[in-house]
Amino acid sequence: MKNPLSIIGSVILAALSELGRLSVFSATAISHMVRPPLYWRLIAQQMWFIGYNSLPVVGLTALFTGAALAQQIFIGGSRFNAESVVPGVVVIAIVRELGPVLGGLMVAGRVSSAMAAELGTMRVTEQIDALVTLSTDPFKYLITPRLIAAVITLPLLILVANTLGVLGGYIIGTERLDLNGTTYLQVTIDFMKAADVYSSLVKAAVFGFFIALMGSYHGYNSRGGAQGVGKATTNAVVSAFIAILISNLVITVIVFGGAS
């Protein structure tokens, strides 16, 4: 029977060394962002893959969440005769939290897994080794374009998500809850602060970084054939989810922790 303390200790050590490897991995990838050449064609390809192909699922999620939110806030607000808070609460909830977080999670499910599967397959079929023997840095060619593309694309996607989320609330608000359309939009605009939008975009960029990082890291380091690739895919999604949720809280506390 092993000493429980030593088990806990070795688990913590393993987690720390994994974190260390992840940091070295991201530092290497970032260092290639500032060293030419950059593969613009690959960045564009990845932006298309991440952004355009994620639009439907991210858009639908935001639209329906915004709509459901408006309905719930209306019910809650009406207990205090405060139905007019609907547009304000919807826009804050969507832009500050739900738009970026739900959008980020949706994209992570699609993109981290796809990246891990693609890079993992390249690893186990020796395509990554082949890149090296053809004097091409795999970080520069495979990882950095994915990171850059995700960091640029996620804010754009989340901008769309936020807009559609507010639209979802507007549609329910005006069609079902008899709120005045012009007033709804006016209140929305009045409530939204610049900091809300900035924080939303910063969150999106950070989430994009983690989505591509986790997908790349687990795919790049996968081993052990098809089973290894499958494991890498799952780990990529799970760790991207965790990174998104934690970094979201950190950014929220930093930006909004002080006051209102």
Next chain:
Amino acid sequence: MSNSPMIQLTDVKKGFPPKQILNGVDLSVEKGQSLVIIGGSGSGKSVTLKCVLGLMQPDSGSIRVNGKETTNQSGRGRKKMLRSFGMLFQGGALFDSIPVWENVAFGLIHGNGHNKSDAKEIAIEKLRRVGLSPDVASLSPSELSGGMQKRVGLARAIAAEPEIIFFDEPTTGLDPIMADVINDLIVECVQDLGATTLTITHDMASARKIADHIAMLYEGKIIWHGPKGDIDQSGNAYVEQFINGSAEGPIEMALFKP
């Protein structure tokens, strides 16, 4: 320096704890020579090759390419060395996200800085060299048969006219006729370029065809090394068992050792 061996391994060790894979490999390949390393599955042939290519770091020992130590090389020195290498991977390792011609031209475009249209021309020429028609050029690698993929891999390995070419099991997974075609192509291409080659295989027919010299890797060491003509009189029980493909002999005993 001019008559130092093209590739020289001295006492190379590599382990993946708890297993020791290479246990002091000594090996040298002269300029223009073709050395084939034979050995059973899991004996560490691919690991040896990866150490020479710099895809893996040996735990200790020295690896010299053209007289230059490679094990502690900087990024730039390594890149220069890699430009003089060509490599045919066991499974082809073709990039499936780009068409066949771009695979062949990859090293020319990304490593040597050729522009795309020149590189494409060279790629089509190399494809012809390995017996593939130009209409294959625009296909995706996944549309090709195993034998065709091997040919594309070979075209990619020779595209930049390397001084040293590595072949990892060039004939596994091919029928005997296609295997022989690939062997012939390898011999021709290597002669064209005057290249030095290092091949690993467990296909004896292929080894006899490609090699000038043969070395056998067993339990992490080179246990026999000599001109290919001598292999039938090696006087080494392990080598004899291996080339006869017999289940009876010292190697079986070793495999079932706990």
